[in-house]
Amino acid sequence: MDLFTNIQIGLSNALTATNFFYCLVGVTLGTVVGMIPGIGSIAAISMLLPITFHIEPTAALIMLAGIWYGTSYGGSTASILLNLPGTTASAVACIDGYPMAKNGRAGAALLMTTAASFIGGSIGILLLMLFSPMVAEIGLGLGSPEYFSLMVLGLIAATGISDGSFLKGFAMVMVGIIVGGIGLDMYTAVGRYTFNIPELSDGISLVALAMGLFGVSEIIASARQSQMTLIDKSNFKWKAIFPSTQERKESWLPIFRGAGLGSIMGALPGTGSSIASFMSYAIEKRVAKDPSRFGKGAIEGVVAPEAANNAADQTAFIPTLSLGIPGSATMALMLAALIMHGITPGPQLMTQEPDLFWGVVMSFWIGNILLVILNAPMIGVWVKVLLIPYHLLYPSILVFICIGVYTATYNIFEIWVVIAFGVLGYTLRILHFPVAPLLLGFVLGPLMENHFRRSMLISRGDLMTFIERPISGTILAITAFLLLWIIFSGYRNWRIRIAAQW
């Protein structure tokens, strides 16, 4: 099958009324969620996960993905207008976006970031369409040991490169693997850590875990914040919205540089859109003729990171959809949504479910176009969303969480699980443990165990199989280098800190 047949299949599937509707719902929610500081895309996706039980898998994935890339569009809005980043990836947009808003160029900044997001997103989708079939082709030739090694690499990269202490992230991955192992063992049907509670023999549900960790704990931490915001309305008059010729000229190259960098970073495990946007900002600052303008409202500093994080959002789907290996916690949720519908993610997905794969990919085009329409002319409407008082918002989110988990299985037990993980999530927050690696470990744990056990059965218990097989060995060597680098840079930082104390 060539690319054009696939595009045709995809478009006809993405443009059905139902799928179009869920795409619209996804991107609209994404925009709103991205703007509200505190609720990230992980929380929003986990809140909507139970709804996806009741709709078709294609529509479900289209909606969840829409939330994911929609938050990148919305995230920059809060950064530029309020200096409050709605998402981590858009924190960079504060550095130059907020000064632009203070100079009365908020409208222009928002319009240009929407354009940059669209261009970045489009380049990302193009690469996704071109490279996924190739990656899947390679993936078909890989066996269990390779998959196990790839997952180890993904987990180490995701915890090592992200912020905070590596050991803490690593501990969280282990907690995730342990929690993911609760339930009946898939080979022997022996109960593992079920404490004779019948509900636990099915395992902990991902929905309840994610909602507790990301929804409830977030709300507990932010319930007492009051949202007092002042926005200068004159920023949104027509003259202020339209970018000047100079601003447009200065933006083109940075947008393409950002998109290129973002595409690479998105596809690699561990480096998601946040790192892409920070790196792209650093690069723009270095190549600029006059770096002193940065931090005072340089348009390149706003558009390049924005293009980078949107491109990364799209290319992150390459390893997720073509190999079944998620590079981040959010991608792990996408995979889980597929697994819940009984679809095994992996290289065979593209050939077995071409409707689903290409439908979802083509819906990204529709979603990105919808986002431009939603964001550019309707900026004023979204700004009002920022003015909803949080004390009305959070009880509504709680109600939504409760109904969502309950209706996923019609068992009240799920609500108790949400509460337990909500309190756990809040405790981990207070103790500065990152929560996303826990989710990643939870989803990857059972898959890793399966591949590990299968490899050991085939190799008759010889651990060397992971090193002797060339591809698996190479992946593990990369992992070892990465691990050494993480330990070494941690040691160096520690030495510097100790030196500073003396």
Next chain:
Amino acid sequence: MYNRDYRDLIGGGLMALLGTAVVIYGLMTMSVGTLQRMGPGFFPISAGFILAASGSGIFIPALFRPGTLDAIEWRPLITITASLILFGLILPKFGLVPAIMMLVATATLGQHKISPISIIITSLFLSLMSYLIFYLGLGLTLTMARWPY
């Protein structure tokens, strides 16, 4: 600022304890097997062991450095947890609308602005919305309200 890093002492200590508990309980209830034929306990017990080791790795250096500790927001922690528990208790007996009202009322106590009118309006609005989205929109079976006695 404390003279010891209590945040990491508590965090690392909890992880070390949790890991140890996972290993001990696992060894008591499951077989580990051999590498070739792994028992159900092999993977989780190994993970528990690594968790205990990383927990100790966080705990020990924290003994020798000063640190800070975040304040716990007790009020939202208690009210929001309570609101979810109440929802779980009321929903199966009395139905969705009373459960929503109770949740909204309890959860609102977590912050400073408390007004009975806004509680009533919010819970009625949310009841209507969940009726439209979940009952009519997604066709789920949900009892709106009932009197069990």
